Amino acid sequence: MNETSGIPEIVKISYKTGDYVGEAFERDDRRVLVKVLAVLQHPTQGDLHSSYDPDAAMFHERRALSYTEKVWVPIQTVQPYTGAIPDYRESLQTALGIEMERIDRLKRWSERSLENLESLRKDYGM
Known part of the structure; x- marks a missing residue:
């Protein structure tokens, strides 16, 4: 895909x-076909319609797209990428680690909140 099409190659x-990060190599009026080269952010787990609900009826496991997997995406979700293209395996490991740290932080926040609420319950005489 070249610059005259309006969509950069990377x-x-x-x-x-x-x-x-991927390589755009085909498009139509609505979408672009992209070959995946690296992961920048790992997909979120769970039910997107019931955020942070561990008891949701459908708690989805979302895998990252594979190296060189091709996917059609809406044209409005495509942005130019000008940085260095990270190694796929390293980028997946980094993105997974960041997502796991985010969830661990949320877990620790939840545990601290429960401790505070328990203390408040006692303070309220309940």
């Missing part, structure tokens, strides 16, 4: 809560 895309 792009950043968002797809099902994950962000990726």
Whole structure:
């Protein structure tokens, strides 16, 4: 795909809560076909309609797109990417680690909040 088409060859895309670097190589009026080269943000786990609900009826496991996997994405989700393209395996490991740290931080926040609420319950005489 060349610059005259309006879409740069190396792009950043968002797809099902994950962000990726890829190569755009085909398009139509609505979408772009992208070959995945790196993971920038790992997809979010769980039910997107019931955020942070561990008891949701459908708690989805979302895998990152694979190296060189091809995916059609809406044209409005495609942005130019000008940085160095990270190694896929390293980028997946980094993105997974960041997502796991985010969830661990949320877990620790939840535990601290429960401790505070328990203390408040006692203070309220309940």
